[in-house]
Amino acid sequence: MRSDVLLVARPGRGPRIECTGGLAARRTESDTVHLLSAAATPLGGDVISVRIIVEAGARLRVRTVAATLVLPGAGCTESHSTWDLEVDGELDVDPQPTVVAADARHHTSTRVRVGESGAARVRESVQIGRTGEHQGFWTSALHADVAGRPLLRHRVELGAGSVADDELGRPMACISELRYPEITFDGAGTLLELAGGGSLSTWQGQRLGG
Template sequence: MRSDVLLVARPGRGPHIECAGALAARRTEPDVVHLLSAAATPLGGDVISVRIIVEAGARLRVRSAAASVVLPGAASLLSHSSWDLEVAGELDLDPQPTVVAGGARHHTSTRLRVAEAATARVRESVQIGRIGEDQGFWSSALHADIGGSPLLRHRVELGRGSVADDVLGTPKACVSELRYPATGFDSAGTVLELAGGGSLSTWQGQRLGG
């Protein structure tokens, strides 16, 4: 199944929302939108596309109503999600964790284009497997530009077959957070200041919240 979400934040107006497929979105506060599942997704074979536009002078916070549980489909283990973020105002994107269960494989890509005067916070967290599961795989690629110039190219893999897969101790959970223009913030992970402005925090371990 293919699911598409479009969110557009404009100054002085409520967010514009368009949805199709298994994902829905609801405005829960004047500048807050929650994503929620209208059907089970992502399953193997599913493709999810989320586009977010925040115009200059507008503010948008995006959350999710629950964690996303990725499951294998009847014909495929692999699912995809993509996030296209265009920010001239203020965006805070912090969905609930993604749990890759049952041996599923999930690929995420995020493309962020942020204006020099804008503010962005993009947080992603993932857990490989429910209790007793460890055979899933997840990868994430983040491509961020500031004012048309490269800001960050970042890729992470977790789980069975990842570059960090090792029988002696493979990380099964990850939290990544990009902030612009903040050059530092409190985090459980390692915070790196970026040459073009902003900062990136990355944490890996066995269990989220553990």
């Protein structure tokens, strides 16, 4: 299944929402949109595409109503999601955790383009496996640019077959948060101030909330 979401925030009006496939979106406050599943997704073979545009002078918060459960499909274990974020106003993206269950393999790609006057917060949290599961795999690539200049190129992978897959101490959970232009905030794990402005916080461990 392919699912596409388009959110456009303009100053002085409610966000424009367009959805197809297994994802839906609902405006829950004047500047807030929640994403929710209209069907079981992502399963193996599924592709999810989310595009968000925040125009200058506009503000948008994006949330999810529940955690995302990634499952293998009948004939395929691999699924993909892409986030394309164009920010000239203020954008805050903080979905609930993604749980990669059984032997599912999920690939996430996020591209953030922030304008000169834009501000962005993008948070991602992932857990490999439900209780007793260790077979899943997840990878995420984050590309962030500000006014056409590279800000960050960041890649993380977890789970079976990842670079950190070690029986003695493999991480099974991750939280990553990018903020621009903020250079300090109370984030999880290690906080890194970026040369081009903004900051990145990363944490890895065994269990989210544990």
